[in-house]
Amino acid sequence: MRLLLVFFIGIVITVLLSYFLTNKLVTPLTRLKHQLKNIEQRKFKDIQPIQATGEIKEVAQSVYDMANELQRYINSQQTFFQNASHELKTPLMTIQGYAEGIKEHVFDEAEEEKGLEVMVHEVNRLKKIINEMILLAKLESEKQIYRKSNVDITYLLQQIKERVLPIVTEKQIAFHYESEPLMLVVDEEKLLRALLNLTFNAIRHANTTVVLKAWKHNSELYLTVEDDGEGIEDELMPHIFHRFVKGKNGETGLGLAIARAIVEQSNGKITVGRSPLGGAMFTIVFQI
Known part of the structure; x- marks a missing residue:
């Protein structure tokens, strides 16, 4: 049993x-x-x-x-x-x-x-x-196309001003940039391309003013591009970095997608929102 x-x-x-x-x-x-x-x-x-x-x-x-x-x-x-x-x-x-x-x-x-x-x-x-x-x-x-080096952000913004000067002069737009003495390890040519795309986009939509700023907060480097135009429609804002998404007066619909790709492949983050000037404000953040 x-x-x-x-x-x-x-x-x-x-x-x-x-x-x-x-x-x-x-x-x-x-x-x-x-x-x-x-x-x-x-x-x-x-x-x-x-x-x-x-x-x-x-x-x-x-x-x-x-x-x-x-x-x-x-x-x-x-x-x-x-x-x-x-x-x-x-x-x-x-x-x-x-x-x-x-x-x-x-x-x-x-x-x-x-x-x-x-x-x-x-x-x-x-x-x-x-x-x-x-x-x-x-x-x-292709990540191998990125050639990183120490980049002087103030010098980079100066290059942007030189390239957009004829356009802002023709459109009678005030262009300003502000930068602290900052260094960043990125591909200079690619980041310049991204910022130029954002700046030309701002100039295209601005009424009178475009502003670029660069500063450091804690361990993060901030770059902003803003204008005093009409801004981006609320329904378009979540999709603005997608390919072939164009706002008013847009061209190919690829410029912002290229900027996003460059920033993200450079270990940064890009967002868009409203600027205190009244138009759009693009913000890029890098960890340094």
Whole structure:
């Protein structure tokens, strides 16, 4: 009887242990396997968080986060290709229309001359879009193109002033910059490109004033570019750094995306908000 009792108790313990292990290990792992199959088949809507504990819970959460990130990436790529095809198709259709009209002698001499000017303008715009698309792809995928060195921020802002001086003079816009003596380890050429993109954007939207500032607070270096224009619409602000997103008077819709890529690849962070001047204010933060 004692042996039977010990045997019975052993069976009960074994069953309970098996049930516990099944619920804690086997079942979550089986569900995780199905989730991975859904990810493989791109059925992201069927992905649900898995109830688990310990390391399995961490793995399941990582899989869930990965699925969300993959879905976001695929959606962004689809949006990118849709926008890219639209941006490229528009100038191509214009060029094709004028080229066919000139070939068939549909236009008179004055209209042909105007058509040729429009074709040259559209070719240049098309070339600019393609060059910026190639640059953006390189900035986001090829870290080896960044050549970091010690950069004097005051000198960098002086270079920006020299490059924008003809434009601000023509538009009669006041351009100011303020900087503390600061050094930063970044790719000087790339950061200059990012700041120029932000500055040209500010000049395009400013009414009378554009201001660049650089200062240090604790262990962070701040760079701001602000203007006194109309600012960015609230509904557009969360998407302003996406590719081909253009505000009023925007050009290719890639300038801010390029600036974001440069800043993030340089281990910085860029945000946009309202400026005390009334327009937009772009803020870049680096850890130093």
